[in-house]
Amino acid sequence: MNKIWYQGHSLRWLLLPLSGVFAVITYVRRALFRLGFKLQTAMPVPVIVVGNITVGGSGKTPTVIYLIELLRQHGFHPGVISRGYGVDIQGVKTVNLGASAVEVGDEPAMIVARTQVPMVVGAKRVDAANALIAEFGVDVIICDDGLQHYALGRDIELVVIDGQRGLGNGLLLPAGPLREGAWRLDAVDFIVCNGGPAAKGQFEMQLAPTEVKPVKCDANCSNYSFDKSQPLVAMAGIGNPARFFESLRAQGYQLALCQGFDDHQAYDKTQLRDLAQDLPLLMTEKDAVKCRDFAQENWWYLAVNAKLSPQFDEQLLARLREVAAAKQGNFHGIR
Numbered sequence: 001m002n003k004i005w006y007q008g009h010s011l012r013w014l015l016l017p018l019s020g021v022f023a024v025i026t027y028v029r030r031a032l033f034r035l036g037f038k039l040q041t042a043m044p045v046p047v048i049v050v051g052n053i054t055v056g057g058s059g060k061t062p063t064v065i066y067l068i069e070l071l072r073q074h075g076f077h078p079g080v081i082s083r084g085y086g087v088d089i090q091g092v093k094t095v096n097l098g099a100s101a102v103e104v105g106d107e108p109a110m111i112v113a114r115t116q117v118p119m120v121v122g123a124k125r126v127d128a129a130n131a132l133i134a135e136f137g138v139d140v141i142i143c144d145d146g147l148q149h150y151a152l153g154r155d156i157e158l159v160v161i162d163g164q165r166g167l168g169n170g171l172l173l174p175a176g177p178l179r180e181g182a183w184r185l186d187a188v189d190f191i192v193c194n195g196g197p198a199a200k201g202q203f204e205m206q207l208a209p210t211e212v213k214p215v216k217c218d219a220n221c222s223n224y225s226f227d228k229s230q231p232l233v234a235m236a237g238i239g240n241p242a243r244f245f246e247s248l249r250a251q252g253y254q255l256a257l258c259q260g261f262d263d264h265q266a267y268d269k270t271q272l273r274d275l276a277q278d279l280p281l282l283m284t285e286k287d288a289v290k291c292r293d294f295a296q297e298n299w300w301y302l303a304v305n306a307k308l309s310p311q312f313d314e315q316l317l318a319r320l321r322e323v324a325a326a327k328q329g330n331f332h333g334i335r
Contacts, residue, residue, distance in 0.1 A: 001177075004175070012169060018174050023172050059207065060145060079141055081132055120132045155323040156189045162194055165240060190312070212282065215291050276296075279298075
């Protein structure tokens with residue numbers, strides 16, 4: 001599919017009729033919400049949706065972590081909700097510190113491990129949001145993904161775009177990677193371009209690598225070192241594995257082998273041990289949360305931090321304060 005979506009493979013033309021069907025289905029669904037046949041539930045606190053219009057990862061999770069820290073620095077008490085991709089959750093589930101990816105999903109497990117933020121996952125994001133408010137009393141909700149989950153009212157929409165791959169061939173699923181047409185970008189509040197030059201009206205984001213840590217490392221471990229000059233095997237189960245490998249090369253790591261996996265890929269000990277052989281295995285932070293229970297001594301991960309401009313911070317905080325002020329004493333619930 002990546003060849004069809006991003007490399008101009010001619011098979012996309014055969015899939016166009018299915019994209020037409022998808023366009024009709026999504027149009028009808030949006031119209032049902034717009035005309036009031038389906039109800040959108042507003043929350044008593046501001047809701048920031050961080051999503052994208054393409055299939056696959058674009059940098060949403062680092063953006064969510066960035067927002068958590070930004071809001072905390074300015075006196076807010078944010079919480080996060082998510083679908084919990086790949087996990088069959090009945091109702092809603094609180095993501096506790098130390099929760100495994102099998103229980104709550106890889107991205108929720110990673111977000112809470114990194115930030116200890118209050119977080120609830122569930123297929124129905126309205127239920128997750130209500131549970132988050134009831135249990136933790138947060139004053140801002142960040143919705144990790146869910147741009148197309150229109151049942152949840154939102155006050156700020158932030159779309160993250162892969163700066164390298166963009167919108168691919170610009171076609172809707174399945175002929176292209178788009179969940180909604182490019183027109184959708186005109187309706188959102190903020191567009192963040194991850195790892196590429198930002199167009200007018202967009203904000204550029206860069207992912208800055210941190211230090212390499214052992215996958216088996218807990219919050220208190222500190223006695224370790226990593227030799228950057230040694231040959232290693234790199235792996236990544238994210239939306240764009242090539243970005244991770246290119247970043248490692250740019251930092252001077254010696255990559256003997258690069259292995260990309262599907263986003264949200266599940267792993268087992270034998271599979272990765274056979275992949276690495278006797279070489280160190282270096283992976284992403286999202287992969288690491290799925291491997292901690294069976295990690296070997298020479299398995300490592302590299303976390304990244306999102307970097308955005310002060311102008312983005314100022315504009316988002318100003319918009320959030322406007323929304324928060326309007327919510328006070330003016331909450332109407334379902335609309």
